[in-house]
Amino acid sequence: MKTHYYRATFTLLIFLISFNVQAQKKSLMEEEKTYLKKFIYPLKSVEPGYPETSDLNVFDKLIGDSKIVALGEVSHGSSEIYKMKDRLVRYLVPNKNFSIFSLEASMPESYMMNEYTMSGKGDPKAFLDEMGFWTWQTEEMLSIINWIKKYNETSSHQVQFTGFDMLFTNGATEEIKKICTANNFSQNDAAQISEIFAQSNGKSKKTDITGSQKETLNTLLENLKVSSQKIKDEKERNWFLQNLRIIEQNIDKSAMKRDLYMAQNIEWIISQNPDFRMIISAHNGHINSYKGKMGEYLKRDLKNDYVTFGFAFYSGNYTAFDRKSKTTGPFPAQTAYEGTAEYLLNSLDIPIFILDLKSLKKENNEAARWITRDEIKFRRAGSTVVPEEFQKTNIAADFDYLIFIKESTHSRLLIK
Incomplete structure (x- = not known):
């Protein structure tokens, strides 16, 4: 049994060495x-x-x-x-x-x-x-x-x-505010989103959102999605929703996501x-x-x-x-x-x-x-x-x- 074991181990070692040499072509x-x-x-x-x-x-x-x-x-x-x-x-x-x-x-x-x-x-x-x-x-x-x-x-x-990319949120919140103004919506929800990100270092790539802040943000984003139904221009509505999506992505981002x-x-x-x-x-x-x-x-x-x-x-x-x-x-x-x-x-x-x-x-x-x-x-x-x-x-x-x-x-x- 030991002989078989040593032979198998030696064969595997030779394979690994030859593979390593091949992979490191000079x-x-x-x-x-x-x-x-x-x-x-x-x-x-x-x-x-x-x-x-x-x-x-x-x-x-x-x-x-x-x-x-x-x-x-x-x-x-x-x-x-x-x-x-x-x-x-x-x-x-x-x-x-x-x-x-x-x-x-x-x-x-x-x-x-x-x-x-x-x-x-x-x-x-x-x-x-x-x-x-x-x-x-x-x-x-x-x-x-x-x-x-x-x-x-x-x-x-x-x-x-x-x-x-979705590393930052400032541009998205500004676009949301702009479209809210153009359609006579309240800017309160968008302003609260900006404030939360400002508190959480939203201007940098690293955003530290607490669990409580995330819940508040999700509520505000859902409110704005409801408001989007009143935007008559389809292109403007799609852009509004995409900026909301950028914020959602930013909250949830990681190296893989x-x-x-x-x-x-x-x-x-x-x-x-x-x-x-x-x-x-x-x-x-x-x-x-x-x-x-x-x-x-x-x-x-x-x-x-x-x-x-x-x-x-x-x-x-x-x-x-x-x-x-x-x-x-x-x-x-x-x-x-x-x-x-x-x-x-x-x-x-x-x-x-x-x-x-x-x-x-x-x-x-x-x-x-x-x-x-x-x-x-x-x-x-x-x-x-x-x-x-x-x-x-x-x-x-x-x-x-x-x-x-x-x-x-x-x-x-x-x-x-």
Whole structure:
């Protein structure tokens, strides 16, 4: 019995060691590089104003007739990633009839920006500030916004600027008050909601609602839902109810539920725009198909109408918040090292490219097992500085395509 036990244990140990070595692939052989390049589309530039767009024609094939293209980001603070998104917006809107740009930012505050992009009303920097998070208060985001505004000035094909997050409640309560006034409703319920959130630090992402306050809020929200029945304009009524829903989501939000609620908010935007084609801009960690993430819910409901492009870079720096120094600014990124996906992709010596993970996964060739089936270390940086940026990820399971950029520089914060 002991002999069988030791043999089984030894076999399992050898398997685990070989699996670990395989998962931590350190380099690509020439034949592996040759095979991988069959699924690569080089891109000429990340610059939004790059005069030639022939390299972007491949998006016609990759996207097809899909209704939503989700553009990720491995960091909220990479200038090159946002420039690439800007370049893609400028291509997809006029060439593929995309009509909505939707950002991982608070929903009501983002819709305020729509006033600027549609009619030129207001100050875009002020609207970005209202969104409450430094990640969007950058020159790169302002460039996307100003291009959409300029496009809307001369085109009959209008592009909406929207958002789908629920981290803040100020914008929602202000919209509710505004609609109450327009319809001669009492503002008492909305004012009480504002007061409760003000007491509970409602201006920050962290909202500490007591059980008693939650009961009061639910009562006030139900009162306002009853009042909504008197709003004659259907579009205004739907927007009123959606702002109530943003508050409900904020009260109930958590790390997992946030992704569910963002997916629900995107589906609300879709319900209001039946002839839509939408570009989503959010972190890789939200657009992906991992269980419980926003992308999983959208993929489940929209199937082939939802296409994802993850982003990666090899080295450089990015803008982030440092918890130790309590400052936001440029910080060096970890250069991708042996055993990371970015290290292997960089060895192809192509500075910017799209990797077709969908086709690669379909072929299921052993030469690409490290990215199609195995978990491999892949950069995950958000809005804050972290001690270790690389975590094991099944990249091909998460995204349809991956856009690789060799060098990242920090996004440029707008000066207030």
